[in-house]
Amino acid sequence: MTEETHAVIILFGGSGDLARRKLYPAMFGLFRRGQLCQHFAVIGTARRPWSDAYYREIVSAAVEDEPGATAGQVAAFASHFYYQSHDVTDAAHYTTLKDLAAKLDDQYAVGGNRLYYMAMAPSFFATIATHLKSEALLTSTGFNRLVIEKPFGHDYASAKELNDSITATFDEHQIYRIDHYLGKEMVQAILALRFANPLFKAVWNKDYIQDIQITLAEAVGVEERAGYYEGAGALRDMVQNHIMQLVAYLTMAEPAAKTAAAIHEVKSAAFEALHVYTPAEAAANFVRGQYAAATINGTRINGYREETGVAADSLTDTFVAGKLGVDSPSFAGVPIYVRTGKRLRRKSTQVTVTFKPTTSGLFAGAAPTNLTLYLEPHQGYSLFINGKQLGTTTALMPEELKYRHDPHAAANAPEAYERLIGSALAGDETDFTRWQEVAAAWHFVDAIAAGWADDPTMPTYPAGSMGPSEAFELLAKDGHQWFWQPTHIRLAD
Numbered sequence: 001m002t003e004e005t006h007a008v009i010i011l012f013g014g015s016g017d018l019a020r021r022k023l024y025p026a027m028f029g030l031f032r033r034g035q036l037c038q039h040f041a042v043i044g045t046a047r048r049p050w051s052d053a054y055y056r057e058i059v060s061a062a063v064e065d066e067p068g069a070t071a072g073q074v075a076a077f078a079s080h081f082y083y084q085s086h087d088v089t090d091a092a093h094y095t096t097l098k099d100l101a102a103k104l105d106d107q108y109a110v111g112g113n114r115l116y117y118m119a120m121a122p123s124f125f126a127t128i129a130t131h132l133k134s135e136a137l138l139t140s141t142g143f144n145r146l147v148i149e150k151p152f153g154h155d156y157a158s159a160k161e162l163n164d165s166i167t168a169t170f171d172e173h174q175i176y177r178i179d180h181y182l183g184k185e186m187v188q189a190i191l192a193l194r195f196a197n198p199l200f201k202a203v204w205n206k207d208y209i210q211d212i213q214i215t216l217a218e219a220v221g222v223e224e225r226a227g228y229y230e231g232a233g234a235l236r237d238m239v240q241n242h243i244m245q246l247v248a249y250l251t252m253a254e255p256a257a258k259t260a261a262a263i264h265e266v267k268s269a270a271f272e273a274l275h276v277y278t279p280a281e282a283a284a285n286f287v288r289g290q291y292a293a294a295t296i297n298g299t300r301i302n303g304y305r306e307e308t309g310v311a312a313d314s315l316t317d318t319f320v321a322g323k324l325g326v327d328s329p330s331f332a333g334v335p336i337y338v339r340t341g342k343r344l345r346r347k348s349t350q351v352t353v354t355f356k357p358t359t360s361g362l363f364a365g366a367a368p369t370n371l372t373l374y375l376e377p378h379q380g381y382s383l384f385i386n387g388k389q390l391g392t393t394t395a396l397m398p399e400e401l402k403y404r405h406d407p408h409a410a411a412n413a414p415e416a417y418e419r420l421i422g423s424a425l426a427g428d429e430t431d432f433t434r435w436q437e438v439a440a441a442w443h444f445v446d447a448i449a450a451g452w453a454d455d456p457t458m459p460t461y462p463a464g465s466m467g468p469s470e471a472f473e474l475l476a477k478d479g480h481q482w483f484w485q486p487t488h489i490r491l492a493d
């Protein structure tokens, strides 16, 4: 039975896309599981002048199609929502917000617990944190926690500036930085895979692992997000956060306990062990690309520079591939190949660990063993082993052992945002990113970006391919190749 959390949630950006698509359904999930029950209220804020009644219609519309939702549940849930028209840059508005929060605190008997959720453009994060302090919104009873969306800065300097401004109001343990990948089922499953199976635990090191590959492939293009994406690109949008977090989970030592403190201790050490490249190393180990127009099944797909809101001479990377190294005793020398991009052949997030082939004995030269974790859209594992061909032969053949979570059961498991908001309400910091991790990831990414800053060349790849030829050459020069090379295009995902 889930324990109920008592809290007033103040949501900055209550009318926004993230709130409607992710946050209201996530809170509804928590409501149906009982973590949010009687003693909670949500104050949605944004500038537009909505009434409570209209806001509740918006919230209801965002959740009514959730599987199994009843009209009664939706109405009961929406009755906890209140709207406050609020410009985050206007100090006077915080007084009204403070009074409403105090009133709802009494009405719902939440004991001063507050969750402040910044679901707005990052340029407002510091302003909000500063005003929460100057206008004295934080309570002296109960908890005060800040949930902050990505992107956390544009580079190390801006991330540090943002961090300094929010830590003037909240201490590190009150800050819940969201990387929604950490709420995903199969990311959370990495701990179990690595540390609950002596089979893998024994070989999860440089003596046995040949290489690790991480692919975060998107089939869609930039869609309506050019305004944000032009200033970010794949390196900042995907590598600095999601990919770096996966690298840490895959290379960190075993935590001493299943606690947030113990997990963050080993995770921070993994980030510290990342080898930060010199400009020459960055140029040799990272490549970028931009999707070019292609005709697929008779349909012309725009190139990135033709997309609405994209400059005709844009140098924004829609694809990145690179090789990372970790300077830890367990992983030194193991290449970690990563790639991510838009308009790739199809959507999939997957990690493949290739174990070194046997070099002596009966089967010297046999194929390496590959373990793949499928994160999305399907969730599961596949392990390729060397089996023996049927019949009177000793010849080998690759055999695949496969497991896939039942799609129905997987769909009913809490979605990433539901887990993360539930954890923030429960005060569990495990699946949020610490400042040292964010800082280390920016140091790494800044070194790559610096190498590209003055380079006017931009390799292209046709929409529906798996990236520019440079991404394949990157592995070929080490004698490796990408494990996942899909042949069928599914751009509709």
Ligand SMILES: NC(=O)c1ccc[n+]([C@@H]2O[C@H](COP(=O)([O-])OP(=O)(O)OC[C@H]3O[C@@H](n4cnc5c(N)ncnc54)[C@H](OP(=O)(O)O)[C@@H]3O)[C@@H](O)[C@H]2O)c1
Binding pocket: 012, 013, 014, 015, 016, 017, 018, 019, 021, 045, 046, 047, 048, 086, 087, 088, 089, 118, 119, 120, 121, 122, 149, 150, 151
């Ligand atoms: N959307 C996603 O799928 C997604 C995914 C991952 C991360 N994120 C992150 O989540 C955050 C929100 O993204 P979003 O897509 O939801 O943005 P959005 O749709 O543009 O929403 C922005 C919100 O901010 C409000 N707003 C703008 N200026 C304001 C001001 N001066 N005072 C008060 N409210 C103001 C807007 O309402 P008014 O215009 O009425 O003021 C709106 O509610 C961003 O940090 C984004 O990077 C989003």
